[in-house]
Amino acid sequence: MDTLPRKVGIFGGSFNPIHIGHLALANYLCEFGGLDAVWFLVTPQNPLKQHDDLLDDHCRLELARLATQGYEKFYVSDFEFHQPRPSYTVHTLQALKRAYPENEFHLIIGSDNWKVFNLWFNPQRLIAENKLIIYPRPGFDVNTEELPPQVRLVKAPLLDVSSTFIREGLRQGKDIRFFLPPAVYERIKQENWYL
Template sequence: MIRTGIFSGSFNPIHIGHLALANWLCEYEELDEIWFLITPQNPLKKRSELMEDSLRLEMAEAATRDYPAFLASDFEFHLPRPTYTIDTLRALQKKHPDRSFHFIVGADNWVNIHQWKEYEALLSNFPILIYPRLGYEVVIPDCYPHIKAVDAPLLEISSTFIRESFQKGKDVRFFLPEAVRPYFI
């Protein structure tokens, strides 16, 4: 069975922190591949803050094109909106029964997982890899042996930082994958 990591997010824009983390997860958590699922509308974020869906997908495709274990995906574009993680994972499981899907989430989102739609079903039915975020402690109840806090490098780079810096005229080229730099320079 193919072990597929699901890295779902706005990727507004995708940056080197996303890619470095995904690379680490493939190499050290034995994932065969990682799918970057571009989320059209996170129920917890304002739509006005997002670049166009197609532009975010295009940048993710450009950033992941040369690494065979990475795939940028518009899978959530074709689901009812707003999209919810549990619905996405169920739809992926149904469409791709040959894969074991491992959901990737940051410690900052993990602390709020109880606010997510059908969070108990998510925790009970899918392997979850939780990556570290500065200032967030990860506590996993013992009843979920398939949920793991990973010891990935702490990379505190955010898409918000990149967008705000760019708007201020800052040169952010080294925070972005080379293929994404033309969108910002």
Template sequence: MIKTGIFSGSFNPIHIGHLALANWLCEMGELDEVWFLVTPQSPLKKKADLLDDHFRLHLVEKAIGSYTKFKACDIEFSLPRPLYTINTLAALTKQYPEHQFQLIIGADNWHIIDRWKDSEKLLTTYPVLVYPRMNYPITIPAAYPLVKNADAPLIEISSTFIREGIRQNKDLRFFLPQAIFEDIQTIKNSLNR
């Protein structure tokens, strides 16, 4: 079985924090690969400031480049709405039976996992890796043996910070992958609509 981490998010836009974490999980952790699953819209988030779905996917594809352990995934673009992680993981498992999918979530999401659809089933069916976020201690009850602390380095960069910096004409070239920095004007124009 191929151990495949599912790093689901809006990637609005993708930044070096996303890539560094995924790289660490592949090279220092136990994953064979990480799929960046671009989600059209989380049921727990507002649509405001969300860049176009296909543009965000394009940015992810450019950012990961030729690194063979990363893949951009758009499966949620074709799944029925509203989108729920439990349904996405089931669809992935059915479509790719040779993969053991492991959900990658931040400690901030771990703290609200009970608000996710069918969270109990999710936590007892699929392996989950929880990565650290500032001010969110990770405590995993023994009842969830499939959930692990990813024990990855703390990387506190957010897409919100990136978007705000772009709006303020800040030069954020070192926070964004070099490959997508040339798209900064398109990002800025999209954010200022």
């Protein structure tokens, strides 16, 4: 029996909505980046912040599940919905390790977030206790020689697609079906979300 821990990438975000950029990156990390699985952790709305264009938590969760169905290496989780608020990444990872001790978790962040990582809650502890995977974002280069040993940069393809672009396109009545998984596009159109 295989006793090695499963290497699971933790991809957190609002996924408002989830799109092909998210999926292509996660797919790359599973097939070329050494991960056994990627868990999409949909983050709940912060009750202290007003987000007029943030779709309801459970609707975004539903879209993420529609987007990832049929690929066994993807898993969509509402884990953070059940964490104390505000939910800090360092606490979420700690709780995940307690709940799923059989897994080795790797936090997935963009190079844009790495540039401001020192502003995160307890960044030193995050790095000391966890493995991080940085993926490239346009305009945010990373000096690999300055990375701590437990942080690695992957050469994932650059797909400069954002949820903001998707929402704007939908609001403008554009046919942007090829930026979204078909089931996600159909559900959004059916419910008139983001209009």
